[in-house]
Amino acid sequence: APDTIMVSFWVLTKKPRFAASHNLMLNDPTGGRDLGPARYTPKPRESMEYLNFRLSRADLETMASEPGSRFKLGEADFTLTPGQRKAIADLLTISDPAR
Numbered sequence: 001a002p003d004t005i006m007v008s009f010w011v012l013t014k015k016p017r018f019a020a021s022h023n024l025m026l027n028d029p030t031g032g033r034d035l036g037p038a039r040y041t042p043k044p045r046e047s048m049e050y051l052n053f054r055l056s057r058a059d060l061e062t063m064a065s066e067p068g069s070r071f072k073l074g075e076a077d078f079t080l081t082p083g084q085r086k087a088i089a090d091l092l093t094i095s096d097p098a099r
Contacts, residue, residue: 007054010048064089
């Protein structure tokens with residue numbers, strides 16, 4: 001199984017939303033963990049920002065298993081939907097060689 005998995009956010013925006021602040025904070029029952037800054041790529045001609053993260057399997061497992069999983073990207077707060085949590089869990093399952 002890969003130790004880390006690349007997760008990308010594609011943000012459609014006419015003006016940069018994450019240029020100044022693009023750290024990812026995972027809020028879990030133990031508090032919060034700073035998962036680090038994105039590899040940030042603005043594409044102003046396309047009205048897009050790309051934020052790429054390398055996340056550990058453990059962090060993704062936390063995101064998938066916690067109902068109401070929350071994270072903060074820059075200054076924006078997000079809650080994962082049940083469908084998003086299931087997609088993360090499915091990705092972890094299919095990338096596990098012990099399966």
